Amino acid sequence: MNKVIEFYQSYDEDSRLVRSRVKALEYQTTIEVLKSYTSGKQALLDVGAGTGRYALHYAELGLKVSAVEIVPEYAEIIRQKAHDNHFDGLEVVLADARNLQHWQDNTFDVVLCLGPLYHLRSIEERNACVEECTRVLSPGGVLALAYINQWFALAYYCKNRVFLEEEVIEKILKDDYDFHSDMDPFLNISHFTTPTEIEQELKAFPLKTLDHVATDGIYAMFGEAIEQMNAAEWQHWYAYHLKTCRSRDTLGYSNHGLVVCQKAAAA
Secondary structure: OHHHHHHHHOOOHHHOOOOOHHHHHHHHHHHHHHHHHHOOOOEEEEEOOOOOHHHHHHHHOOOEEEEEEOOHHHHHHHHHHHHHOOOOOOEEEEOOOOOOOOOOOOOEEEEEEOOHHHOOOOHHHHHHHHHHHHHOEEEEEEEEEEEEEHHHHHHHHHHOOOOOOHHHHHHHHOOOOOOOOOOOOOHHHOOOEOHHHHHHHHOOOOEEEEEEEEOOOOHHHHHHHHHHOOHHHHHHHHHHHHHHOOOHHHHOOOOEEEEEEEEOOOO
């Protein structure tokens, strides 16, 4: 995790989800998809909260929000934003997503895990994260997990000529990310997942999949055209995206995917 912390200490995470239409699409779609699943809920945990974009949104809606972040600087940013916006009840805890011992079992109605799976490279690490998220989730509660799509990542890196090497492509196809290279710092701390793989991994837990969404589709591949659209054109594209983002056919080319699950009710 030290490499992950070091990367994000020098990365502008605070503006990532809003600095362009393409970047904002992931955030807007996630909020739209989760609207029905968070309605009427009371307690929400944001695991891997970054600088608090989602945590603050749900605090503003009136939910009792707790945020977990592993990067100390980011945790402090959330605290400052909560203070500035008078969200005095927003709890911020510096912790690893694989260990949520700060909370007891069955504490939250909703758990968001919208980043940690990007960086947990072994199945054991990912299972530990999902297990902890499931443990603190109340029976019948909702767990939302985000992942980066392996199929998109390969195309994106080739498009931007970060690499065009057979050895590198073969490594990614084998889930081997030990490059010892500076070709892309994010690549060196990442794990990419196919839509099918994430669904298979979640079968190990008492979770029922409710939704699986391509949160930003293929838009990052032609971001320049997206940014040049006028307001009316953009609204048409966004409407089209929302109508198609749940299609199985779109999951394979989306940069980010979102899986929404429900924890089994108590026996």
